[in-house]
Amino acid sequence: MINKFRALPLRSRLALLVAVAVAVAVAAVSVTCWFVVRGKLYDEIDAKLKSQNAPLQPDDIALALRTCSQTPAGRAGYGPKPVYYVQLVRAGSDKPCVSAYSAGTVKVDSGDEQVARDADPTVLTFRDGTDTNGRAVRVLTVPAVVQGPEGGVVTDAAVTIAYPLEETEATLNDLALLLLIVSGVGVVGAGAAGLWVARAGLKPVDRLTGAVEHVARTEDLTVRIPVEGEDEIARLSRSFNSMTAALASSRDRQAQLIADAGHELRTPLTSLRTNIELLARSDETGRAIPPMDRAALMASVKAQMTELAALIGDLQELSRPDAVDRGPLKVVALHEIAEAALARARLRGPELAFVSELTPWYVRAEPAALERAVVNVLDNAVKFSPPGSTVEVALQAGELTVRDHGPGIPADELPHVFERFWRSPSARALPGSGLGLSIVARTVHQAGGEISLGxxxxxxxxxxxxxxxxATPPPVVA
Structure with a gap:
């Protein structure tokens, strides 16, 4: 049953839930109303029975006990046909003595006999019963009192006064039918209203579903959903718009990366192809290339292969999403990494002077990525420093500074230095891919730090x- 319900469309489920909720509420109200009305009607009947209490005079009770007629005798000239049932019940006998004022005979039950036996004048009991014809009646039973020499004397008999319930039951039946009709109309109306509310409330969801299906079908990430209000649907629409905007931006960056990579790869590949074709033509024609020229060609091919490998490595580094596991983070000594990077920089710039002042500093990062970032910064300093100049490196309280004495970066180019494949016009002739500082910035940010050039x-x-x-390494936990 639950699986069938879950298989229904959301609109149908909402309409069904609303209809069931209204049906339960209407049923509860209707049943409560019916019982309240029934209680009120029965209270009125009980009040009537109390007002008719002791319709028999003591002499009539004594006469009825002596004669004990089993059927109403009736009296001529006493007005219209009696409405109430009046009779005497003797203790130990289920045969009542019917009064001449009675409209009929009521069946005696054990409760009536018990009232007769107890003979307690303060006791009044009400019950539902039937007459000898099977009609429902409301019965009041009280002890019978006979006038004696010293006043009222309670006998071992009881007086039962009953009122027919035909009109009351008819009223209750009509009320039940009316409540049933009203409840049915209410449930049907609630179901229709629930379906309308579901349709109106799910229109934004329909728009969102249509937009998602359109994106899945066409891959059009420019789709945006109008946002209205501040409810959950509006939040969902904003989230969808943010998601499509992020996906569109990611796709644009991916396309730009591919275009830039193709542009950067074209130059070394073209040069490499030209040099290889020269070497191949020399072998095919038998015309030897002079040894010095051949050595220069081979050196150029080797340099271009090195540049191409470095470019491919940088592209692989940048192509990895930030969420990809880049290796475990470890506590590393930044001053030791800087020392190792300085050793490599001295080999690449033997004509330069390096001045360093490194104080201990421990950070949590990926060791290999952090070392590569520091090496890239020092490589830039070596690349742009004139021969005989000085490169100054310092590490104080977590701030690593690298200062060169090269031409510097123009102010209008500083905002672009961390962009992928961006290279200053003055540096286009120098080796490099324009990816180094992008990788440095990414690594530093992943370690929770900041980088700036000026x-x-x-x-x-x-x-x-x-x-x-x-400044000190954290304690080792055993």
Whole structure:
């Protein structure tokens, strides 16, 4: 049953739930109303029975007990046909003595006999019963009192006064039918209203579903859903718009990366192809290339292969999403990484002077990625420093600074230095792919730090890398 319900469309489920909820509420109200009305009607009948209490005079009771007629005798000239049932019940006998005022005979039950036996004048009992013809009546039973020499004397008999319930039951039946009709109309109306509410309330969901299906079918990420209000549907629409915008931006960046990579790969590949064709033509024609020229060609091919491998490695690094596991983060000594990077930089710039002042600083990062970032910053300093100049490196309280004495970066180019494949016009002739600083910025940000470049006093460029950490390594947990 539950599976069938879950298989229904959302609109049908909402309409069904509303109809069931209204049906339960209407049923509860109708049943309560019926019982309240029934109680009120029975209270009125009980009040009538109380007002008719003791219709028999003591002499009539004594006479009835002596004669004990089993059927109403009736009296001529006493007006219209009696409405109430009046009779005497003796203790130990289920045969009542019917009064001449009675409209009929009521069946005696054990409760009536018990009232007669107890003979307690303060006791009044009400019950539902039937007469000898099977009609429903409301019965009041009280002890019978006979006038004696010293006043009222309670006998071992009881007086039962009953009122027919035909009109009351007819009223209750009509009320039940009316409540049933009203409940049915209410449930049907609630179901229709629930279906209308479901359709109106799910229109934004329909729009969202249509937009998602359109994106899945056409891959059109420019679709946006109008946002109205501040409810959950509006939040969902905003989230969808943000998601499509992020996907569109990601796809644009991917397309740009592919276009830039193709452009950057074309130059070394073209040069490499030209050199290889020269070598191949020399072998095919038998015309030897002079040894010095051949050595230069081979050196050029080797350099281009190295540049191409570096470019491919940088592209692989940038193609990895930030969410991809890049290896476990470890507590590493930033000063030791800087020392290792300085050793490599000295090999690449033997004509330069390096001045360093490194104080201990420990950070949590991926060791290989962080070392590569520091090496890239120092490589840039070596690349743009004139021969005989000085490269200054310092590490103080988590701030690693690298200062060169090169031409510096113009102010209008500083906002672009961390963009992928961006290269200053003055550096286009130098080797490189324009990806180094992008990788550095990404690595530093993943470690929770910041990086910035700016002009240095007296000329050159000043690079600052700030990483959170501590001057002492954390204790080792056994």
């Amino acid at each position: 002009p240095a006093a007296g000329g050159g460029t000043y690079a600052l890398i700030s990483l959170p950490g501590a």
